[in-house]
Amino acid sequence: MVSLTIDGKAVEVEEGSTVLQAAEKLEIRIPTLCHHKALLPYGACRVCLVEMEDPRGSKIQASCTYPAQEGLVVKTATERVLATRKIMVELLLARCPEVDAIRKLAAEMGIEETRFPKKNEDCILCGLCVRVCQERMGVGAVSFINRGTKRRVTPPYDKHSPICMACGACKVVCPTDCVDLSEITTHPLRPIPSEFDEGMSHRASVYVPFAQAVPNVPVIDKETCIRLQTGKCGACEAFCEADAIDYDQEDKVQEVDVGAIIVATGFKLFDSKKISRYGYGKYDNVVNSLEFERMSHASGPTGGEILTKSGRSPEAVAILHCIGSRDENYQEYCSRVCCMYSLKFAHLVKEKTDAEVYNFYIDMRAFGKGYEEFYKRVLGEGVHFIRGKCAEVTQVAETPEEEGKLVVVAEDTLLGITRRLPVDMVILSGALIPGDNAADVRHVFSIGCAQGGFFLEKHPKLAPVDSMSDGIFLAGACVGPKDIPDSVAQGAAAAAGALSLIDKGKVVLEPITAEIDEERCAGCQLCIPNCPYAAIDYDEEKKVSVVTEELCKGCGTCVAGCPSGAAHQRGFEDEQIFSEIEGILIGAES
Amino acid sequence: MAEEQFEPKIVGFLCRWCSYTGADLAGTSRMQYPPNLVAIRVMCSGRVDPTFVAKALNDGADGVLIAGCHPGDCHYSEGNYKAMRRFPMLRNLLEQFGVDRGRIRLEWISASEGKRFAEVVTEFTEQIRALGPLRWKESVAALCETT
Numbered sequence: 236m237v238s239l240t241i242d243g244k245a246v247e248v249e250e251g252s253t254v255l256q257a258a259e260k261l262e263i264r265i266p267t268l269c270h271h272k273a274l275l276p277y278g279a280c281r282v283c284l285v286e287m288e289d290p291r292g293s294k295i296q297a298s299c300t301y302p303a304q305e306g307l308v309v310k311t312a313t314e315r316v317l318a319t320r321k322i323m324v325e326l327l328l329a330r331c332p333e334v335d336a337i338r339k340l341a342a343e344m345g346i347e348e349t350r351f352p353k354k355n356e357d358c359i360l361c362g363l364c365v366r367v368c369q370e371r372m373g374v375g376a377v378s379f380i381n382r383g384t385k386r387r388v389t390p391p392y393d394k395h396s397p398i399c400m401a402c403g404a405c406k407v408v409c410p411t412d413c414v415d416l417s418e419i420t421t422h423p424l425r426p427i428p429s430e431f432d433e434g435m436s437h438r439a440s441v442y443v444p445f446a447q448a449v450p451n452v453p454v455i456d457k458e459t460c461i462r463l464q465t466g467k468c469g470a471c472e473a474f475c476e477a478d479a480i481d482y483d484q485e486d487k488v489q490e491v492d493v494g495a496i497i498v499a500t501g502f503k504l505f506d507s508k509k510i511s512r513y514g515y516g517k518y519d520n521v522v523n524s525l526e527f528e529r530m531s532h533a534s535g536p537t538g539g540e541i542l543t544k545s546g547r548s549p550e551a552v553a554i555l556h557c558i559g560s561r562d563e564n565y566q567e568y569c570s571r572v573c574c575m576y577s578l579k580f581a582h583l584v585k586e587k588t589d590a591e592v593y594n595f596y597i598d599m600r601a602f603g604k605g606y607e608e609f610y611k612r613v614l615g616e617g618v619h620f621i622r623g624k625c626a627e628v629t630q631v632a633e634t635p636e637e638e639g640k641l642v643v644v645a646e647d648t649l650l651g652i653t654r655r656l657p658v659d660m661v662i663l664s665g666a667l668i669p670g671d672n673a674a675d676v677r678h679v680f681s682i683g684c685a686q687g688g689f690f691l692e693k694h695p696k697l698a699p700v701d702s703m704s705d706g707i708f709l710a711g712a713c714v715g716p717k718d719i720p721d722s723v724a725q726g727a728a729a730a731a732g733a734l735s736l737i738d739k740g741k742v743v744l745e746p747i748t749a750e751i752d753e754e755r756c757a758g759c760q761l762c763i764p765n766c767p768y769a770a771i772d773y774d775e776e777k778k779v780s781v782v783t784e785e786l787c788k789g790c791g792t793c794v795a796g797c798p799s800g801a802a803h804q805r806g807f808e809d810e811q812i813f814s815e816i817e818g819i820l821i822g823a824e825s
Numbered sequence: 826m827a828e829e830q831f832e833p834k835i836v837g838f839l840c841r842w843c844s845y846t847g848a849d850l851a852g853t854s855r856m857q858y859p860p861n862l863v864a865i866r867v868m869c870s871g872r873v874d875p876t877f878v879a880k881a882l883n884d885g886a887d888g889v890l891i892a893g894c895h896p897g898d899c900h901y902s903e904g905n906y907k908a909m910r911r912f913p914m915l916r917n918l919l920e921q922f923g924v925d926r927g928r929i930r931l932e933w934i935s936a937s938e939g940k941r942f943a944e945v946v947t948e949f950t951e952q953i954r955a956l957g958p959l960r961w962k963e964s965v966a967a968l969c970e971t972t
Contacts, residue, residue, distance in 0.1 A: 681902070683897075683902045683903065685897075691897075691902070703901070703902045747868065765871075765907060767901055767902035767903045767904065768901075768902075788901055789868055790868050790869035790871055790872060790900075790901035790904045791867065791868050791869055791871065791872030791904075792869060792871030792872060792901065792904045792907050794872060794874065795871060795872050795873055795874040795875075795907075795911070796871075796907065796911075804868070804872065807867060807868060807872060809874065809876070809877075812865060812867070812874075812877055813877075813880055815865050816836060816865065816877065816880050816881045816884055816886075817884055819834075819836060819863045819865070819881075819886075820834060820836070820881065820884040820885045820886055823834045823884065823885030823886065
């Protein structure tokens with residue numbers, strides 16, 4: 236360890252550290268453009284200048300490359316330092332007068348205009364792109380060419396480079412945002428769409444899934460992480476002071492013994508592309524409800540501004556209800572939540588823009604507490620409600636007003652006319668449908684299939700959070716479309732149900748369970764798919780099927796299906812039923 | 826010899842949750858239906874082993890009714906679907922042994938459908954009456970002798 240003093244504060248750092256790193260430890264900010272934690276010191280931009288005291292007089296040095304030495308006395312904000320930094324930044328500003336990052340830095344230092352002759356470059360030759368490609372990616376797809384005033388960064392021979400992986404690291408590190416990846420690589424660009432923002436923004440390979448993620452920690456996308464794909468990079472490890480990055484972590488399947496299970500796997504939004512006449516996926520400004528939800532959110536891709544793809548505020552917005560729900564061709568059921576979130580969208584558009592808002596609805600279903608009041612409020616805000624399902628969304632204009640707009644064609648069933656409304660944005664309120672792997676989840680837990688592929692509860696009124704199997708509870712939209720208050724209520728009910736089961740500590744079993752006679756069982760396993768409760772397992776060692784009595788409900792379906800007569804049911808033995816038949820038919824002509 | 830009106834013997838396998846309760850409802854509601862059907866309670870229509878039906882016909886029944894919960898309403902989630910799949914196979918098999926397709930029937934009767942239970946039994950009884958006695962044991966024995 237070496238100890239030094241920066242701005243009068245003593246600090247100890249490891250040998251081999253730079254003055255900049257020591258200053259960082261003291262949380263003293265030194266401006267820099269070419270320094271990057273994951274790259275070796277380079278000293279290109281000269282913005283990080285500091286003053287070192289020396290018996291022979293003080294000297295100005297770049298802090299990012301100057302090694303921390305025992306007893307060194309550093310000053311980061313003397314007049315001399317600031318004046319020299321200012322000149323460096325003025326020179327950079329002369330080179331790149333139009334670059335925002337440089338202008339901002341200059342403004343921070345009180346520089347309004349440069350005194351040097353201006354050029355019109357966008358690259359400050361900091362070498363970050365060259366270094367990250369070489370040091371971290373081990374590729375070296377770009378490098379400096381020429382000398383002096385002709386020095387610049389380019390791929391070999393000024394041609395698109397096939398060795399560039401199009402990882403985008405150079406673009407990320409560039410302080411002036413002047414890297415155009417399409418000028419470098421021969422590979423197609425593949426920005427990673429953010430799942431949480433519905434693909435409307437991009438994310439890095441290491442990312443926190445969303446703001447309130449539980450647990451709220453970053454994850455590494457192993458499909459796109461260069462470290463995991465090629466063994467290079469590892470930049471995040473250099474950044475993480477807590478040393479929390481572990482590239483050797485693997486996906487694990489954990490087996491946990493539990494007394495009760497709550498299935499709350501949720502829903503998925505209907506893919507509006509399936510109904511091509513609404514133009515989703517074809518026209519830029521036709522968005523689905525989740526996309527609009529992200530757009531209207533303060534932490535979303537537009538920072539909460541409602542903008543068309545071209546970045547304008549819309550003049551008219553149409554909200555189409557019942558996309559894919561209450562529709563015999565797609566989902567017959569009502570998705571329950573769409574009316575209310577469509578009203579919310581209408582309210583938000585009114586609040587944030589000056590746009591006219593048109594709701595195309597079949598029936599307004601404001602069913603919950605305070606919902607009707609909200610509907611009235613939105614009506615009072617001047618939102619237009621047109622009763623009629625939209626027929627199509629088109630860009631084919633019939634009148635000059637429709638030029639360049641999306642035209643919503645619908646029958647207004649209250650007026651009895653067909654209407655064509657030119658709008659700038661169309662929001663599709665899509666149906667709620669079961670999640671992608673709902674069928675697999677159903678099979679794992681032996682849950683029945685309800686309408687539309689949702690999970691079947693034990694009883695729609697009397698046991699809405701129970702499944703057919705004891706100890707397996709259902710909650711939320713996996714059972715059917717449901718709004719937030721209902722889902723919360725179900726979650727609480729399911730938790731209470733699970734708790735009461737665990738608290739009791741014992742389970743009441745049916746006395747009429749099935750059992751399988753080991754001696755007679757041929758091990759054909761036909762009984763296993765017959766059991767709706769997954770109560771039968773195959774004993775690999777004995778080569779016979781075995782009934783788990785705790786799970787068996789005594790329906791006897793396996794008994795009826797057993798070809799070797801090995802399965803039987805207590806209380807409903809074949810012999811007992813045969814005797815009943817004989818008793819009934821005494822005296823019958825036979 | 827002028828025969829008295831033929832009174833068929835019908836065995837009914839009723840699931841404990843829907844159809845048996847439906848039959849109960851028909852009784853407690855004092856609905857009239859022919860006494861020809863005698864019910865055997867099973868836990869689920871899925872419990873009805875094809876041998877039960879064969880045994881009943883062999884022992885002198887003229888018809889067999891299997892009744893369970895409506896599809897999607899099975900107390901055991903999907904036992905009635907199993908019955909639904911087994912039934913056509915059984916009917917085809919029995920047909921090869923000379924049992925008319927009309928003599929066995931699968932019906933969905935819920936616990937609240939007492940009226941429907943009475944209707945099904947009435948209609949089924951009339952159907953069997955029209956088909957006449959089965960005398961399956963005799964005909965099978967005759968079949969065995971000739972072959």
